[in-house]
Amino acid sequence: MPPPAAVAFARLPAYIHREQYVRPCNRPKSFVMSDTRLKPRPGVKVERPKLHKVILINDDFTPREFVVTVLKAVFSMSEDQAHRVMITAHQRGVCVVAVFTKDVAETKATMAMDAAKAAGFPLLFTTEPEE
Ligand code: TYC
Numbered sequence: 001m002p003p004p005a006a007v008a009f010a011r012l013p014a015y016i017h018r019e020q021y022v023r024p025c026n027r028p029k030s031f032v033m034s035d036t037r038l039k040p041r042p043g044v045k046v047e048r049p050k051l052h053k054v055i056l057i058n059d060d061f062t063p064r065e066f067v068v069t070v071l072k073a074v075f076s077m078s079e080d081q082a083h084r085v086m087i088t089a090h091q092r093g094v095c096v097v098a099v100f101t102k103d104v105a106e107t108k109a110t111m112a113m114d115a116a117k118a119a120g121f122p123l124l125f126t127t128e129p130e131e
Helices: 005-010 064-075 079-092 102-119
Strands: 051-057 094-101 124-129
Touching: 051 064, 051 079, 051 102, 064 079, 064 094, 064 102, 079 094, 094 102, 102 124
Parallel strands: none
Antiparallel strands: 051 094, 051 124
16 A cells, blocks of 8 residues: 555655755656657658857967866866867867757857856857758
C-alpha cells in the first residue's frame, strides 16, 4: 500500500518544498510519443542544419589578455587554444573561433561582445554560414 499523501510529501527532498523547484514535465519518464519515427520516410529528404562560423576580428585597443579570457569563458577553450586564436586574429585580422548551429553561434558571439562592452573594449565577433 502506498504511504498517505502527507507522509509521501514529507519524505520529498527539501528543494521540492521550495518555489525554486519547477517540475519539468507532467509526463512520466517512460512516456514515448506515439508519432516518434526512428527512420525518415522514403523519399523525404532530411538535411542537417547549416553550421555557422563565429569569427573573431582584430582591433588595436582590446588587450590580448582580455581576448584570451573571453575565448576561454565563452567558448570553453584552454589557455593554449585561446592564445593561438587570439594571435591568429591579431596577425591576420580575423580568425574562425568555432562552428555551431546558427542560434548557438549568434548567442556566443553576442555574449562575448557584451562582456567586452561591459569592460569598455571594442572587441568584435561576427557569424556567417559555412559553405
Ligand atoms: N590587437 C590587440 C592588441 O594588440 C589584441 C587583439 C587580438 C584584439 C585579437 C582583438 O581579435 C583580437 N592589443
